[in-house]
Amino acid sequence: MKKALAIDVGGTKIYSTVINENGEIIGDIEKHSTPKVYSEIISTFKNIISKHENEIDIVAFSTCGAVNNQNTGILGSTGNIAKEYPTTDFQSLSSKPVFVENDANCAAWAEYEIGSAKGCLNSVMLTLGTGVGGGIIVNGQLLKGKNGAAGEMHFKLRTDKRRKCTCGAWDCFEIYCSGTGLKLTGEEVSGNSNITTYDIIAGYKSGDEIMTKIFDIWQDDILAGCIGLANIFDPDCIVLSGSMAEFVDIEYLTKETNREIVTTPTKVVKASAGNYSGMIGAALLAFRKGF
Amino acid sequence: MKKALAIDVGGTKIYSTVINENGEIIGDIEKHSTPKVYSEIISTFKNIISKHENEIDIVAFSTCGAVNNQNTGILGSTGNIAKEYPTTDFQSLSSKPVFVENDANCAAWAEYEIGSAKGCLNSVMLTLGTGVGGGIIVNGQLLKGKNGAAGEMHFKLRTDKRRKCTCGAWDCFEIYCSGTGLKLTGEEVSGNSNITTYDIIAGYKSGDEIMTKIFDIWQDDILAGCIGLANIFDPDCIVLSGSMAEFVDIEYLTKETNREIVTTPTKVVKASAGNYSGMIGAALLAFRKGF
Numbered sequence: 001m002k003k004a005l006a007i008d009v010g011g012t013k014i015y016s017t018v019i020n021e022n023g024e025i026i027g028d029i030e031k032h033s034t035p036k037v038y039s040e041i042i043s044t045f046k047n048i049i050s051k052h053e054n055e056i057d058i059v060a061f062s063t064c065g066a067v068n069n070q071n072t073g074i075l076g077s078t079g080n081i082a083k084e085y086p087t088t089d090f091q092s093l094s095s096k097p098v099f100v101e102n103d104a105n106c107a108a109w110a111e112y113e114i115g116s117a118k119g120c121l122n123s124v125m126l127t128l129g130t131g132v133g134g135g136i137i138v139n140g141q142l143l144k145g146k147n148g149a150a151g152e153m154h155f156k157l158r159t160d161k162r163r164k165c166t167c168g169a170w171d172c173f174e175i176y177c178s179g180t181g182l183k184l185t186g187e188e189v190s191g192n193s194n195i196t197t198y199d200i201i202a203g204y205k206s207g208d209e210i211m212t213k214i215f216d217i218w219q220d221d222i223l224a225g226c227i228g229l230a231n232i233f234d235p236d237c238i239v240l241s242g243s244m245a246e247f248v249d250i251e252y253l254t255k256e257t258n259r260e261i262v263t264t265p266t267k268v269v270k271a272s273a274g275n276y277s278g279m280i281g282a283a284l285l286a287f288r289k290g291f
Numbered sequence: 292m293k294k295a296l297a298i299d300v301g302g303t304k305i306y307s308t309v310i311n312e313n314g315e316i317i318g319d320i321e322k323h324s325t326p327k328v329y330s331e332i333i334s335t336f337k338n339i340i341s342k343h344e345n346e347i348d349i350v351a352f353s354t355c356g357a358v359n360n361q362n363t364g365i366l367g368s369t370g371n372i373a374k375e376y377p378t379t380d381f382q383s384l385s386s387k388p389v390f391v392e393n394d395a396n397c398a399a400w401a402e403y404e405i406g407s408a409k410g411c412l413n414s415v416m417l418t419l420g421t422g423v424g425g426g427i428i429v430n431g432q433l434l435k436g437k438n439g440a441a442g443e444m445h446f447k448l449r450t451d452k453r454r455k456c457t458c459g460a461w462d463c464f465e466i467y468c469s470g471t472g473l474k475l476t477g478e479e480v481s482g483n484s485n486i487t488t489y490d491i492i493a494g495y496k497s498g499d500e501i502m503t504k505i506f507d508i509w510q511d512d513i514l515a516g517c518i519g520l521a522n523i524f525d526p527d528c529i530v531l532s533g534s535m536a537e538f539v540d541i542e543y544l545t546k547e548t549n550r551e552i553v554t555t556p557t558k559v560v561k562a563s564a565g566n567y568s569g570m571i572g573a574a575l576l577a578f579r580k581g582f
Contacts, residue, residue, distance in 0.1 A: 066554070075555065122437045136523075138429050138436075145525025146413045149554035155519025157450055159512060169518065169551040221450060227460065228446025232427075232523070234436025260460040263357070263440035264366060 004286055005056040005096075006279035007048060008103065009063040010034060016048045017276065018056060019283035023114045025276060027052070042093070049094045059098045060286040061090060062106035062278035066149035071099050071289065075149055099286035105142050105151060106281030107273070108135025111239050113284045115273030120236035124229045125271070126153060128222070128244035131166060132174040136233065142285070153177075157224055176221040179244050185221075186214045201247055219248055226257045226268055234263040241271030295577055296347040296387075297570035298339060299394065300354040301325060307339045308567065309347060310574035314405045316567060318343075333384070340385050350389045351577040352381060353397035353569035357440035362390050362580065366440055390577035396433050396442060397572030398564070399426025402530050404575045406564030411527035415520045416562070417444060419513070419535035422457060423465040427524065433576070444468075448515055467512040470535050476512075477505045492538055510539055517548045517559055525554040532562030 001021050008015040014034050018027030030048065035041050049059060066075040073090055090098045101109075108117075108125035117123040121140045127133035134153040136143035143150045154165060154172040163184060165172035175181050179197045186195040190210055200218075203211025226238050238257070240248060253268040273280060292312050299306040305325050309318030321339065326332050340350060357366040364381055381389045392400075399408075399416035408414040412431045418424035425444040427434035434441045445456065445463040454475060456463035466472050470488045477486040481501055491509075494502025517529050529548070531539060544559040564571060 120437075122441075134523075138434060139432070141430070143429060143524070145554065146411075146527045146557075147525055147555040150413075150523065150525035152522040152525075152553050154522040154553055155446060156515045157447065159448055159515050167553045169553075172522075224447045224450050231443040231445040231463075232425075232441065233434070234438055234441035234443075236437045262443050262445055262458045262460075263436065264438040266437075 002057040002287060003055065004058045004060045004099075004283035005049065005052045006060045006062065006276075006283045007045065008276070008278045008282070009061060010103070011064060014044060014048075015276065015279065016052075017279055018052060019060075019280055021284075021287050023110065023280045023284050025280070029276065045093050053094060053096060056096060058096055058283075058286050058291045059094045060279070060282035060291070061098070061100040062103045062282035063100060064103055066147075066152075067100050067102045067105070069144050069148040071101055071285075071291070073100060075147060097286075097291040099282065099289065099291040101142075101282055101285055102135070102148075102151070103278045104133030105135040105144075106279070106285060107133070107241055107271070107277040108137060108151075108239070108281065109142060109285050110273040110277035110281035111241070111271055112137050112140075114280065115277065116239050116269045116271055117237055122233060122235045123237050123239055124233055124235050125239040125241060126177075126222075126225070126245075127242040128177060128179070128240060128248075129242035130179050132178045133242070138233070153225070155225075155228065157221055173221075173225045177218065177225060181221070182214070182218045182244065185218050186211075189214045189217065197244075204247075215247075219252070222248060223253055223256050226253055227260045230257055230261045230266050231263050235266055237266060238268045239271050240268065241277065245270055293348040293578060294346065295349045295351045295574035296340065296343045297351045297353065297567075297574045298336065299567070299569045299573070300352060301394070302355060305335060305339075306567070306570065307343075308570055309343060310351075310571055312575075312578050314401065314571045314575050316571070320567065336384050344385060344387060347387060349387055349574075349577050349582045350385045351570070351573035351582070352389070352391040353394045353573035354391060355394055357438075357443075358391050358393045358396070360435050360439040362392055362576075362582070364391060366438060388577075388582040390573065390580065390582040392433075392573055392576055393426070393439075393442070394569045395424030396426040396435075397570070397576060398424070398532055398562070398568040399428060399442075399530070399572065400433060400576050401564040401568035401572035402532070402562055403428050403431075405571065406568065407530050407560045407562055408528055413524060413526045414528050414530055415524055415526050416530040416532060417468075417513075417516070417536075418533040419468060419470070419531060419539075420533040421470050423469045424533070429524070444516070446516075446519065448512055464512075464516045468509065468516060472512070473505070473509045473535065476509050477502075480505045480508065488535075495538070506538075510543070513539060514544055514547050517544055518551045521548055521552045521557050522554050526557055528557060529559045530562050531559065532568065536561055
């Protein structure tokens with residue numbers, strides 16, 4: 001059975017491990033800090049690859065940033081990694097074939113192959129963390145668009161310029177439905193600019209009235225996104241992943257989404273492919289694409 | 292060359308004609324009022340079909356309502372046609388193969404094959420009329436979703452329950468960006484509940500300040516939708532069709548969309564496949580699918 005060296009590149013951490021064609025993790029999970037400058041990022045990649053190159057068949061990157069349709073390089077970063085992050089020279093890192101895909105797309109693919117969206121030819125995944133990532137499966141294929149940048153969850157939930165999103169535009173889904181969005185909703189409702197997502201979640205869990213109100217506004221913004229995406233894609237399911245997904249009420253979101261959509265009934269589910277779904281998805285996509 | 296009898300079924304009118312494999316209209320355009328009851332709709336279909344059945348190879352319906360993935364029947368109407376509209380018995384109407392697809396999807400396909408989106412493997416079409424229709428092409432295929440209902444432009448532009456959409460939910464793109472939406476924006480801004488879309492468009496064209504303000508709000512709502520859809524799909528283009536599309540400023544929408552999106556540059560264009568694009572698209576899709 002073939003083996004992939006999977007490398008997950010985030011703004012702060014780089015993870016790596018070895019994964020087989022079944023999507024099983026068969027190596028240790030290695031963890032590095034993400035260096036701030038180009039040359040050191042490249043050195044980190046080279047060190048990881050040289051250590052494993054003889055035992056693996058392909059290298060599969062799950063990375064932040066939009067990845068081209070050839071899966072060979074980055075179209076442009078979203079700003080959470082060094083500006084000099086490599087764009088088209090991934091293949092030069094190894095003598096083995098090197099595959100690259102966006103991390104949210106990889107995670108969505110892992111859910112499709114081995115997770116909550118298994119068997120669902122049409123699904124939308126929302127990764128709710130510090131920001132929001134998106135990965136969409138249409139008819140059993142990753143939705144990439146003309147250049148590979150599709151799946152960005154920057155559609156507007158307001159049109160009166162209330163919050164500037166991290167992308168520079170106003171009022172995107174991300175700036176309301178991320179962890180950052182929860183904190184901002186908390187600040188607006190409580191008037192306390194020092195409020196944290198932790199405060200809100202803890203207060204919500206203990207039944208605090210104000211914290212529950214904040215949480216409900218945040219969750220209803222997620223609901224608004226689910227409704228729109230369900231009407232656009234008529235998906236089998238909407239998968240919620242990421243650190244913030246554990247707090248949402250899946251039954252409520254499913255019920256209310258189905259109450260509002262004009263498309264056919266769908267379900268909102270939590271991701272189940274685990275913390276390393278980005279690496280698993282990258283490896284499985286690379287195998288599928290014949291890298 | 293094969294010929295299709297194309298039939299376009301709307302809430303008020305039924306059109307029909309004969310179309311060849313090049314998408315050329317080679318028959319007269321026939322027009323009927325849409326009857327209000329099931330039996331009369333069926334009679335109208337049968338009369339049209341019996342008149343042409345000997346000269347054509349297939350029957351291709353472009354219809355309101357969501358159409359299943361087998362292109363044999365309707366999943367459910369959107370409410371602008373008789374409740375008893377036939378659902379799965381289209382094939383019984385003719386001895387020739389009968390193909391069915393949603394009208395907005397058909398129009399999007401016509402733009403893809405012979406119109407403004409020709410050569411664009413990824414496009415989003417918005418039909419701006421009394422309501423809003425949507426048709427999406429992903430990688431050269433119509434986006435249908437799990438059951439065929441995808442492409443509904445009912446994503447929320449507000450989340451504070453300002454306007455009830457025709458679909459029953461609150462604040463959908465459709466209820467802001469349709470002709471109906473323009474009138475409602477006009478009512479809100481002017482305080483005049485008798486204002487018409489005609490008043491607004493005429494005033495906007497003659498430079499009236501209030502009417503221009505109303506128009507600009509409406510157009511910026513369309514822009515908000517374009518930005519979201521461009522971020523979700525990374526499309527080659529967004530095609531605007533329908534009676535309201537002729538008034539929008541395409542250059543403004545293209546420039547502002549590209550200024551805000553995180554995906555790769557796109558363009559907003561007007562549809563060019565003409566008034567009968569629904570019938571043309573239905574015929575071309577039916578030929579493509581081998582009906």
